[in-house]
Amino acid sequence: MKQWIFILLLSITFLQACKKDTEPPEVENPLLYIPPGFPPLNFEIGNEFTPQRWELGKKLFFDPIMSRDSTISCSSCHLPEFAFSDIKAVSEGVGGALGTRNSPSLANIAYHPYFTREGAVGTMEGQILIPIQEHNEFDHNIVLIAQKLQQNEDYVQMSRSAYNRMPDPFVITRSISTFERSMISGESPYDKYQVQNINNALTDSQIRGMTLFFSNQTNCSSCHGGFNFTNYAFQNNGLYDTYNDIGRMRFTNNMADNALFKVPSLRNVEVTAPYMHDGSINTLEAVIEHYNSGGSSFFNKSELIQPLNLTNGQKTDLINFLKSLTDEEFLNEEKFRE
Numbered sequence: 001m002k003q004w005i006f007i008l009l010l011s012i013t014f015l016q017a018c019k020k021d022t023e024p025p026e027v028e029n030p031l032l033y034i035p036p037g038f039p040p041l042n043f044e045i046g047n048e049f050t051p052q053r054w055e056l057g058k059k060l061f062f063d064p065i066m067s068r069d070s071t072i073s074c075s076s077c078h079l080p081e082f083a084f085s086d087i088k089a090v091s092e093g094v095g096g097a098l099g100t101r102n103s104p105s106l107a108n109i110a111y112h113p114y115f116t117r118e119g120a121v122g123t124m125e126g127q128i129l130i131p132i133q134e135h136n137e138f139d140h141n142i143v144l145i146a147q148k149l150q151q152n153e154d155y156v157q158m159s160r161s162a163y164n165r166m167p168d169p170f171v172i173t174r175s176i177s178t179f180e181r182s183m184i185s186g187e188s189p190y191d192k193y194q195v196q197n198i199n200n201a202l203t204d205s206q207i208r209g210m211t212l213f214f215s216n217q218t219n220c221s222s223c224h225g226g227f228n229f230t231n232y233a234f235q236n237n238g239l240y241d242t243y244n245d246i247g248r249m250r251f252t253n254n255m256a257d258n259a260l261f262k263v264p265s266l267r268n269v270e271v272t273a274p275y276m277h278d279g280s281i282n283t284l285e286a287v288i289e290h291y292n293s294g295g296s297s298f299f300n301k302s303e304l305i306q307p308l309n310l311t312n313g314q315k316t317d318l319i320n321f322l323k324s325l326t327d328e329e330f331l332n333e334e335k336f337r338e
């Protein structure tokens, strides 16, 4: 008997030892995966991350109930397969009303210090009011949306279990933000090479392109630097001699901010065409030609934008490097599908 107990104990210890070695480290919440090398996320008190809040935010993000005539949702302009951007130059709101700006990717939006292309909004919760009210987006009102949700048994039940209250503007903005904060992309070939030290994750051309990207010859990383490939600064990259969109000046009314736009992240840039605030450039090839030319002579153009004299081979290498920022796992992620 004693011997039998001893063998049992021995095998339990053995099994536990095996478990330690073979099982991956415990992920805190699979709905909120933070890749290696990415900073942790902070959550507002009262809106800590929970699966119930995420589920509710996800449902609202995909639900046309948010728009005045129930025809479009957040996901009409922010599609998961395009890193939560769309493929139109400017997006269409209710009744086909056209906006004036290109829909940006929401990948890693949790790390942005401010929102919209001119940085006019300080919080993600506050940003949600913009598409709700804009005439060329939802053309609606958050109080009326809350009233509609209160008539809906699913939403009432989900709202109670997520926040212990009826659907209201607090619940709408907090839950959608919870869903948006989980849109984290950091498993591209670049990350595998650079952070996870997988040497064959990049091709030779991509490695040459990476060196160029981070060099003083191109200055790309002076603006598109850091783990999210943006420093979030407001800059002008010399698209035009005169701009229809005054960018950050819209917010500050200061001439020094004329046509400055928040530097966009380049993660998943391969699938977020067309490019720039107005969707005026259709391909990465054309973007590289733009930078190679040195851009316009607009008075507010950054001094970092200068003719580059790249060879055709270097242009190809840069484009191939940009494509190494495509995170297939993120674009095909099942949890982000409707």
Ligand code: HEC
Pocket: 061, 066, 072, 073, 074, 075, 076, 077, 078, 091, 092, 093, 099, 101, 102, 103, 104, 105, 106, 109, 112, 114, 115, 116, 117, 118, 127, 128, 131, 132, 136, 137, 138, 176, 180
């Ligand atoms: C009709 C298309 C459309 C709809 C619908 C829409 N958006 Fe957007 N979204 C845009 C455009 C265009 C911008 C850029 C606006 C700007 O810079 O002025 C934007 C910007 C954003 C930003 C800021 C991105 C950044 O880089 O600062 C966030 C966050 C966002 N949208 C989330 C949402 C959410 C959440 C919803 C649903 C409640 C939504 N959007 C609905 C088109 C849309």
Ligand code: HEC
Pocket: 218, 219, 220, 221, 222, 223, 224, 234, 235, 236, 237, 239, 261, 262, 263, 264, 265, 266, 269, 272, 274, 275, 276, 277, 278, 287, 291, 302, 304, 305, 318
């Ligand atoms: C002075 C800062 C600055 C430098 C240097 C710079 N960019 Fe940009 N980049 C920007 C800004 C600002 C925008 C957005 C402009 C707009 O919205 O009209 C942008 C847009 C882009 C876009 C389009 C992204 C999108 O989603 O629309 C790509 C691609 C890009 N840059 C690549 C590069 C490459 C490659 C280099 C180096 C050759 C480079 N950039 C150098 C500031 C810079």
